[in-house]
Amino acid sequence: MEQKVTRKDIAKLAGVSVSVVSRTLNNSGYVAEEKKKRILEIANDLHYVPHPVAMSLQQARTKQILFYCKDLHNAFNIDLYTGMLEGAKDYGYMVLINGNLEFDDIRNTMVDGIIFQNEALASRYAKEYGKNYYMPAVTASFGEPVDPPKAVPVIEWDVSESMDKAIAYLRKKGHRKIAYASPYPYSDNNGRSNSWKRNMRYVFRDTLENYYLDISSLTEQKYSSTYWLDERSRLSHEETFYDKGGLAADIFLGRKLDATAILCFNDEFAAGLIQRLEKRGYRIPEDLSVMSFDASFHGRSFSPIITSIAPDNKKFGSDLATLLIRYINGEKISYFTRQPVHIREGESVKAV
Amino acid sequence: MEQKVTRKDIAKLAGVSVSVVSRTLNNSGYVAEEKKKRILEIANDLHYVPHPVAMSLQQARTKQILFYCKDLHNAFNIDLYTGMLEGAKDYGYMVLINGNLEFDDIRNTMVDGIIFQNEALASRYAKEYGKNYYMPAVTASFGEPVDPPKAVPVIEWDVSESMDKAIAYLRKKGHRKIAYASPYPYSDNNGRSNSWKRNMRYVFRDTLENYYLDISSLTEQKYSSTYWLDERSRLSHEETFYDKGGLAADIFLGRKLDATAILCFNDEFAAGLIQRLEKRGYRIPEDLSVMSFDASFHGRSFSPIITSIAPDNKKFGSDLATLLIRYINGEKISYFTRQPVHIREGESVKAV
DNA sequence: CTGAAAGCGCTTACAG
DNA sequence: CTGAAAGCGCTTACAG
Numbered sequence: 001m002e003q004k005v006t007r008k009d010i011a012k013l014a015g016v017s018v019s020v021v022s023r024t025l026n027n028s029g030y031v032a033e034e035k036k037k038r039i040l041e042i043a044n045d046l047h048y049v050p051h052p053v054a055m056s057l058q059q060a061r062t063k064q065i066l067f068y069c070k071d072l073h074n075a076f077n078i079d080l081y082t083g084m085l086e087g088a089k090d091y092g093y094m095v096l097i098n099g100n101l102e103f104d105d106i107r108n109t110m111v112d113g114i115i116f117q118n119e120a121l122a123s124r125y126a127k128e129y130g131k132n133y134y135m136p137a138v139t140a141s142f143g144e145p146v147d148p149p150k151a152v153p154v155i156e157w158d159v160s161e162s163m164d165k166a167i168a169y170l171r172k173k174g175h176r177k178i179a180y181a182s183p184y185p186y187s188d189n190n191g192r193s194n195s196w197k198r199n200m201r202y203v204f205r206d207t208l209e210n211y212y213l214d215i216s217s218l219t220e221q222k223y224s225s226t227y228w229l230d231e232r233s234r235l236s237h238e239e240t241f242y243d244k245g246g247l248a249a250d251i252f253l254g255r256k257l258d259a260t261a262i263l264c265f266n267d268e269f270a271a272g273l274i275q276r277l278e279k280r281g282y283r284i285p286e287d288l289s290v291m292s293f294d295a296s297f298h299g300r301s302f303s304p305i306i307t308s309i310a311p312d313n314k315k316f317g318s319d320l321a322t323l324l325i326r327y328i329n330g331e332k333i334s335y336f337t338r339q340p341v342h343i344r345e346g347e348s349v350k351a352v
Numbered sequence: 353m354e355q356k357v358t359r360k361d362i363a364k365l366a367g368v369s370v371s372v373v374s375r376t377l378n379n380s381g382y383v384a385e386e387k388k389k390r391i392l393e394i395a396n397d398l399h400y401v402p403h404p405v406a407m408s409l410q411q412a413r414t415k416q417i418l419f420y421c422k423d424l425h426n427a428f429n430i431d432l433y434t435g436m437l438e439g440a441k442d443y444g445y446m447v448l449i450n451g452n453l454e455f456d457d458i459r460n461t462m463v464d465g466i467i468f469q470n471e472a473l474a475s476r477y478a479k480e481y482g483k484n485y486y487m488p489a490v491t492a493s494f495g496e497p498v499d500p501p502k503a504v505p506v507i508e509w510d511v512s513e514s515m516d517k518a519i520a521y522l523r524k525k526g527h528r529k530i531a532y533a534s535p536y537p538y539s540d541n542n543g544r545s546n547s548w549k550r551n552m553r554y555v556f557r558d559t560l561e562n563y564y565l566d567i568s569s570l571t572e573q574k575y576s577s578t579y580w581l582d583e584r585s586r587l588s589h590e591e592t593f594y595d596k597g598g599l600a601a602d603i604f605l606g607r608k609l610d611a612t613a614i615l616c617f618n619d620e621f622a623a624g625l626i627q628r629l630e631k632r633g634y635r636i637p638e639d640l641s642v643m644s645f646d647a648s649f650h651g652r653s654f655s656p657i658i659t660s661i662a663p664d665n666k667k668f669g670s671d672l673a674t675l676l677i678r679y680i681n682g683e684k685i686s687y688f689t690r691q692p693v694h695i696r697e698g699e700s701v702k703a704v
Numbered sequence: 705c706t707g708a709a710a711g712c713g714c715t716t717a718c719a720g
Numbered sequence: 721c722t723g724a725a726a727g728c729g730c731t732t733a734c735a736g
């Protein structure tokens with residue numbers, strides 16, 4: 001364990017005060033040229049490295065932000081994160097993830113702000129902590145019927161609109177009977193479900209519910225889409241969309257539905273669903289088309305490549321990071337913007 | 353922006369000194385019972401939260417460690433990370449990942465130590481920075497022929513031995529001609545390749561090289577397995593095993609090999625390979641068996657589930673984290689241990 | 705152009 | 721049992 005070299009050591013060797021050393025190292029304020037040179041040399045010789053914690057304390061800035069996100073096995077979130085890293089880099093900021101933070105842990109984390117993965121998380125955070133503990137935050141939003149807290153700027157992916165587009169896309173491919181597979185109950189009030197119901201009502205009439213592959217009857221715990229809002233719920237829970245996709249396949253097979261396409265909640269979910277269907281002898285897309293949301297790395301590296309709708313995830317992440325940093329810096333920002341969306345065509349949808 | 357509440361504020365209101373407040377809050381040293389109570393009450397009323405940066409500075413401990421890992425889209429690494437979180441939690445430590453850190457950035461990160469994802473990274477780090485900058489570190493190792501630096505404790509997954517086991521497993525399933533698909537050149541000196549060659553030499557004789565699916569001829573950049581050791585190489589590079597798997601499939605098809613099974617470098621690689629093979633009309637495992645390394649979440653959520661060999665990844669991660677923390681704490685630790693390995697049977701291998 | 709001083713928020717040996 | 725004091729490593733107005 002080497003002795004830590006400090007600005008004091010450099011000052012002593014250079015025969016100046018710490019102030020001068022600091023000014024030199026930070027390139028701020030006046031320092032005589034020769035002294036500057038000598039100080040830099042000594043710093044180099046001593047292998048001086050600044051102490052980030054001390055600087056943070058003094059400047060009241062850690063230059064770190066946190067991506068608050070529970071599900072790291074969801075490639076969509078990693079896509080976002082990758083984008084955040086890029087966006088933050090330009091501002092000299094680092095982005096941290098920590099997979100199992102309870103809200104209480106956040107205050108022990110050395111960050112200047114938080115990016116929430118969804119509006120329900122942000123909302124709950126604001127309710128539980130917002131009043132007593134100030135920390136700049138922004139959130140990704142999916143246009144769900146949850147009031148995001150006023151003080152938290154939002155960048156939205158409007159999943160309802162995406163559902164409309166996805167259905168329009170499948171229709172253009174000749175599909176009429178399109179089922180929807182969701183981790184949330186039929187009665188749940190969320191963007192994708194509502195939009196699917198609205199679009200399919202006049203196709204399925206009174207059998208509508210039958211084409212909604214509702215796995216909640218098969219799982220022990222019933223999660224609504226606003227799960228995070230429930231203050232009794234533990235935050236360390238990780239949603240396993242992949243496992244739920246398998247259950248949705250079972251339901252589909254059990255009901256012997258005549259749908260020619262299934263829309264899935266997201267790529268993880270679709271992966272689980274397709275895997276189960278193929279195990280039961282189905283071929284995708286020959287026997288059945290599957291489409292989903294997120295256009296994640298996982299969906300792309302799946303076989304077949306999953307046709308999926310989403311924003312540019314990296315850009316989404318990058319925008320979130322820069323929004324937060326500009327917010328932290330006190331710049332003028334928009335409190336609400338939307339990400340454009342597009343369809344990533346894969347191999348899981350066939351024209352009929 | 354609320355005014356930050358400090359221990360000073362509490363002291364003033366309670367009519368005591370900051371020392372007493374600190375002792376109360378930290379539950380250390382003597383404090384009169386009634387005072388203790390009052391201080392706690394006031395702290396609560398004021399919604400006091402300790403300043404982690406200040407505490408870190410004073411205690412010379414951030415209670416944070418870093419998982420230095422570039423490829424977050426590789427589910428194996430996320431598996432490890434998940435385990436680290438669990439292991440570190442018991443010690444009150446947080447584990448951070450940051451996907452695009454150059455070595456130079458590490459010194460700006462507020463952590464007490466580092467976990468390197470592989471021995472080549474650890475080795476390069478030690479060479480470039482180890483002398484001038486002290487930071488406790490441990491590393492995962494894969495038994496590759498790279499000398500991990502002496503000061504860095506190692507936990508190893510012996511991939512050579514795993515290759516032996518994987519081949520034995522496939523042989524028991526009746527496979528004799530087993531190809532190997534790797535991101536690294538045939539000439540590269542690494543555990544998996546060496547072990548495969550050793551095992552297959554007497555099966556393939558002078559056609560051995562033909563069954564080594566070497567994608568390096570198809571890629572612009574030639575990476576050896578010790579890529580990270582090359583100081584000219586940028587660290588921000590992300591390996592795309594998935595894409596390379598597709599290339600390996602092309603080679604396999606081009607050579608019209610009579611192998612009945614392909615061993616893949618890892619699950620990401622296998623995913624890319626299978627995806628491409630299926631696109632070309634192959635069915636896995638009906639037409640061809642595929643097996644790989646890592647037993648990651650990705651391989652499990654793939655279709656077919658990829659048969660794969662690996663340690664218990666979460667335990668691997670957890671062990672790395674606790675090893676590092678105990679190292680930081682100055683406890684006596686083992687500088688070298690090995691993780692036991694097992695085969696996760698999936699759906700991608702068939703008996704012939 | 706320079707340096708002594710106060711301060712960021714906390715801790716901890718030490719004298720009382 | 722308590723509090724003044726020095727200190728963690730750095731920054732920055734301010735007086736010279």
